[in-house]
Amino acid sequence: MAAVPAPPARGTWFTRGGWWFLVHVGSLGILAAVPFTHAAVVSRRIGHGVLAAAVLTATLLTFLLLGTAHEDAAGHPEGFLAGLGGTLLMLVLLGGLASLVVVRQQVYGEKPASSAPQPALARALAARTRRDEARRLATSDPLLARDLRIGRPDLPREYDDGGLVDLNSAPAPVVASVCGLEPVHAEGILTARRAAGRFASVDDVFAWAELPVEIWDRVRDRGIVL
Structure with a gap:
């Protein structure tokens, strides 16, 4: 399964920490504490705050020694x-420059998308594929579909149809459970079934039963007629 791509980063190189390097190099390290302080504010990491305090201390100590x-x-x-x-000023300039490269990646670097699919997503997609396969089988060979008890999770069976329910034969509690319906709506489907004799298609359910439009997709996703 292909990994879901990470969303594109917002902003430009300048706004995403690029100005840090301009301030740092342009001031020859004198204003080195400014970008590190900004990084600490944006990331809210204690480590970045400690680093900003250390750079500020080293800068002040440099002025004290030179003064x-x-x-x-x-x-x-x-x-x-x-x-x-x-020497201390040179360390602040060069060491700070190297540190800014690492800190910028930590603050603004794009997080790589996970190459492994999420288990829940993989299971849901696999179940959808099995439902599609079961529907194709029911269309091409209805007798075999009945033998496999497609759409009848309430009966003993070995075939996994991915979570379908036969709207022409399953009891109301099973219809409600598989389709995620309120019991009153499942009972409405059975009442309509008795009135119609049997449904020729899933969409027949909506013509015979008074169901809220918002649950139609759930019935279409899990319902089948045999």
Whole structure:
């Protein structure tokens, strides 16, 4: 069974986290905390919030180191503190850039569609296929269909018709159960059956019985006449 395709992602590259990289690289890492904070708000993940706090702390520490470092004659910071601050800023710039790639995928990345079919969906589709096969058999060989007791889940049988009910012979409780009808509607079908003698087609039910239009599809889906 083919997998159901994932819905297309909404928005553009820019709105789906692309602007993070522009802010990060354009500010040379100084505003690195901004995209990480936005990611934490959008995803509501604690890990992203912790990462945003760590990037903000590293950025502030960088300014602190550069601000307290000794300056040369030209006013440029130098020495150990200046070197440490520059290294930390480079780590924020490069490390933050790599982290943004991962975080963007976590926040905006498309989730792959499951290749395995859902069990409930697979069972429902398989039952529909069996109903179609049973209807074709009933049309081509009604006697064999009766022998297999198609449409009579209340009788002992081995053939699986996918959940059909013979509207010409099944009791009212069975009609109600298989078609998902209220008992009063199932009784209405039996009353119409007695009046008509037998139904020539499923649509005959709607001509003889006063049934709400909203349940017609249920009767058509599960009903059969033999």
